[in-house]
Structures are given as structure tokens and as C-alpha cells.
Amino acid sequence: MLNHGGKRMGAGRKKGSGAFGEATKVVRIPESQVETVKLWLDNYKEHVSDASLEKLDAISGMLEEATTTLPLYSHKVAAGFPSPADDYIEARLDLNEKLAPNFNSTFLLKVQGESMRDAGIFDGDILVVDRSITPRSGKIVIAALDGELTVKRLAIRQDGTYLLPENPDFPEIPVHSESDMVIWGVVTSCIHQF
Template sequence: MFIATLVRDIYTPNFSSLLRLPLYLCPVSAGFPSPAEDYIEGRLDLNRYLVKHPAATFFVRVTGDSMIDAGIHPGDLLIVDRAIAPTNGKIVIAVLNGELTVKRVRQSKQKLLLIPENPQYPSLEIRSEMDFQIWGVVTNVIHPL
């Protein structure tokens, strides 16, 4: 079975060092430029902003393009929270027959489906004979430009 978007690497967060970056009070305009503000609102620790449940959080790097329409590209780093329930419509990291994959989970009538976000790939119906487990819910995507 070809799953298309797989997990390449798994990382655990390092909370022993804090990196507090400047957070500017003035938002950045995506339209017409606005006058620059010369002051900082405070400092932002990205762990506090991106990780809600530190003990249940891990990071994964992805390969493949089956989730491209959800904004998940090859090489992206995903933040995954195991403390969040994998409800209908959430993007999850799942183990399917021994392979880690990222897909949207969908409960439809009596079926559980893993849905890609690329029309070139079919949905995967989870059947009772499959080895299947959800590892966690994707909460954020870190995507290099």
C-alpha cells in the first residue's frame, strides 16, 4: 500500500533551554505598508505558544505530498499533541500496518477513513484486520519559505 505522506523523523521537544524572541506590538501589514513602531510588546517563548501539553508533545518531519492542500509539504516539521482527542476532521499522525503517516481522520457512517489532502491520492478505509493506531493530533506546521 502506498501512503504518500510519511513521517521521516521523530523529535521530542527540549524545554531545558528557553529562547525568548522579541514580539512586536505592531502587527505586520500584508497589504499597504504601515508606519514602523519602535517598541517591543515583550518576549515570546515559542514553546509556550506552540506546545500546550509538553509531556504529550512531539515533533515529526514529513515526506511526500498527499497533504499538500492542507499546507503540509515535504520537509515540514509538524507539532503533534497526544493529549488532544482525534475527533472527526482533525489531522493526525497514525500508524497503519507499521508505517507512520499523516492524514485527516474522518468518521463516516460505519467507516473510519484516513483522508489525504491531495486529489491525486485515494482515501484509506481502516478495516478491522489492519494494524492501526492514532499517535496524536497535528496542532501546528512549521513550513520553511
């Protein structure tokens, strides 16, 4: 019987035998970027010793957690009468998880104008918008209406669809059948700085 093809015992590259001395993983890289990745890896290996690589990996893991999370204290802040403070850290909060749980479908927009002031959205605020959420009546949405971008509360009524401001100085905007409206996403959060 001929022994051709198929997997053979002991064949192939040994685990950990590569330039970095660790297991490898197959990754798809655009052909135009292969040389760039190879050069980066060569440069990385050349300038960092094996002992430093382990330390660097540990440090980068700690830095990544420290730079992407903030401490969340367990004590609630009284909006009425003051209460004694408690400095116990309950957890570390990743703002990406809190503000953008659907990270790949989330984007930010800066607000211009005062039409949503009574909803707590002010000129200069930054809105967190999620494209993956289905726009429903009552939700605050980013809509492109006849080529104009606006943030308004969506209202779907028996008499039609409306974009509602949250400021009595601004009129309701009816969406007519001949209107060209595309909803970009649903507003999930507003970042307001003092």
C-alpha cells in the same frame, strides 16, 4: 518523663549551613546517579567563588529567558497593502509555550511527501504533535496504519473511518475493521522554513 524521639528545638542542620550557604531541598535521584551529582556539585563549588555564584545565578536566569523567548512585536504585518511599522515589543514569546503547551506529551516529526500540501504541510516540514489531545473527526493526525506511519486528516463518518489526504492526487484511505491503526497524536502546528 523521658524525653526521647520527636522534634527537638535546635536539633538538626541549621538553614544555610551547607556547602553553598543556602536552603536545601530534598530531591529524588536515581541511585546510579548519586555519585555523578555529588561530583558535579563538588566541581562546581570548587571552581566558583561565593560572590561569583550569586552573579552566575543572576546571569543564568537572564540567559535562560533570553534563549527561550523571542520578542513579539505588537504591530500586525499587513498581508495586503503595506502600513507604517511600529517597533514596540508587546511581550517576549516562549516558543515552547506557543507550540508545545503540553510539553511532556509533545513530539516532532519531519514530513516526507506531498499528500497534505493543500493543508499547508509540505515535504521537509516539521510537525508538532500532541499525544494528549483526543483525536476527533476533522483533526490532522499521525496514524500508524498496518505498520505504516502517515499524516492525514481523520474522518469518522457513518460509513466508516477514513484517513484523508489534502491533495487530490492521493486517494482516501479507508480504515477497515481488520486494519491495525494506532493514532500517535494530533498535529497542532507545522514548522515550514523558506
